[in-house]
Amino acid sequence: MLAGSFARMRSTPPSSARRWDGSPVTVPPRRSLRVACDGTSRLLRCGQVGRCRDCGNRIEWYHRSTEQSVRLHPHELPSARVPAACRWHVSSGIAHPAEDGSGWCRVPHAAVCPAREASRVPPQLVGLRRALAVNTRRLIDAGAFTPPARPADGPVEGRAACRPARPIVQMLYVRYLAAHPVDEIQCVTQTRRRHRCPSPLLAPGTPAGIWRLIPATAAAGQLALPAEVMAVYDLTTLPYAEQMRWRAQHCPQHAATPTAADLAVADWTPFDPLHHGEHIHTRLPAPARHHRPVGRSREVGRP
Known part of the structure; x- marks a missing residue:
C-alpha cells in the first residue's frame, strides 16, 4: 500500500466546524419571535x-x-x-x-x-x-396614568347606570362586555403614521343600536339572576356587515379597507352574568330616557 494511502486513512479527529465526512457544520442562530419596528402589523406576537x-x-x-x-x-x-x-x-x-x-x-x-x-x-x-x-x-x-372615575356614593340609584362605564353589547346574538362606554369604543386599526386610529365605532352618519331592557337571565341551563331586567345595547337590528364591523372593532373608514392591520386586540369580553354581575344595570342610560318617544317607556326584548 502506498504511503499516501496511509496519510489519507489516518485517524484524525475532525475539526469542530466540520462533520466526520468533512462537510461544514452550520448551526442556525437561535432567534426569538419578534415583530419588526417597521412591520405593518403588531399582532404577530403570541401575547x-x-x-x-x-x-x-x-x-x-x-x-x-x-x-x-x-x-x-x-x-x-x-x-x-x-x-x-x-x-x-x-x-x-x-x-x-x-x-x-x-x-x-x-x-x-x-x-x-x-x-x-x-x-x-x-x-x-x-x-x-x-x-x-x-x-x-x-x-x-408622574401623570402617566389616570384611574377611572368611580361612581359617587349616594341614595340615588347608581349614577353609573345613567352611562355604564362597561356596557353590555349584544351583536350577532351574542352578548359581550365592552371595556369603555359605547360612544368611547375606539377603532383598533393602525393608521399610516403607525398609531392607533382615534375614530370611534359609533361614528356620525352610521346606524346606531338601541338600548333595551331585557330579562337578566343566566346562560342556558342556569338559574335566573335576582335582577329582573338589565340594560343592553342591542345591535342585532343592524345589517350583518355592520355587526361584523362592531365585532372586529373597526371604524367605518377602516372597515372599507380590509388590508389595514390591527394595532390592538378587540376589547370584547364574552358576557357571563354570574361573573360580571357588577356591570348589570337595571335602568336605561340617560340619553335613552330623555329622548325616547312617547308611549315607549322601555323596551323589553328577547335576549
Whole structure:
C-alpha cells in the first residue's frame, strides 16, 4: 500500500466546524419571535402587551382554547409560591388554566390587580399586589396614568347606570362586555403614521343600536339572576356587515379597507352574568330616557 494511502486513512479527529465526512457544520442562530419596528402589523406576537385600565400596570393578553381571552401578569412566578387555582401556563401561544409541570407558572392579572379588593387576593400573592400598588401610585404621581372615575356614593340609584362605564353589547346574538362606554369604543386599526386610529365605532352618519331592557337571565341551563331586567345595547337590528364591523372593532373608514392591520386586540369580553354581575344595570342610560318617544317607556326584548 502506498504511503499516501496511509496519510489519507489516518485517524484524525475532525475539526469542530466540520462533520466526520468533512462537510461544514452550520448551526442556525437561535432567534426569538419578534415583530419588526417597521412591520405593518403588531399582532404577530403570541401575547398582546397592554396596560390594565384599572391600575395601569403592564399585562399580556393571551388567547384561550375558548373564545374568551385572558390577561396574565407579564412575568413568571415560582409555582410553589402560587396557589394551584391561580397557576397558568402558555403553550404555543395559547394560555391554559393549569401548570405544565415545571417550577414556574403565570398568574392572571385579576388575582393581583391593586384595583380589586384586597380580600379577594390569595395570601401568597399579597406581596406582588403590594408591589403593583406602589407602581400604580408612581404612575399616578408622574401623570402617566389616570384611574377611572368611580361612581359617587349616594341614595340615588347608581349614577353609573345613567352611562355604564362597561356596557353590555349584544351583536350577532351574542352578548359581550365592552371595556369603555359605547360612544368611547375606539377603532383598533393602525393608521399610516403607525398609531392607533382615534375614530370611534359609533361614528356620525352610521346606524346606531338601541338600548333595551331585557330579562337578566343566566346562560342556558342556569338559574335566573335576582335582577329582573338589565340594560343592553342591542345591535342585532343592524345589517350583518355592520355587526361584523362592531365585532372586529373597526371604524367605518377602516372597515372599507380590509388590508389595514390591527394595532390592538378587540376589547370584547364574552358576557357571563354570574361573573360580571357588577356591570348589570337595571335602568336605561340617560340619553335613552330623555329622548325616547312617547308611549315607549322601555323596551323589553328577547335576549
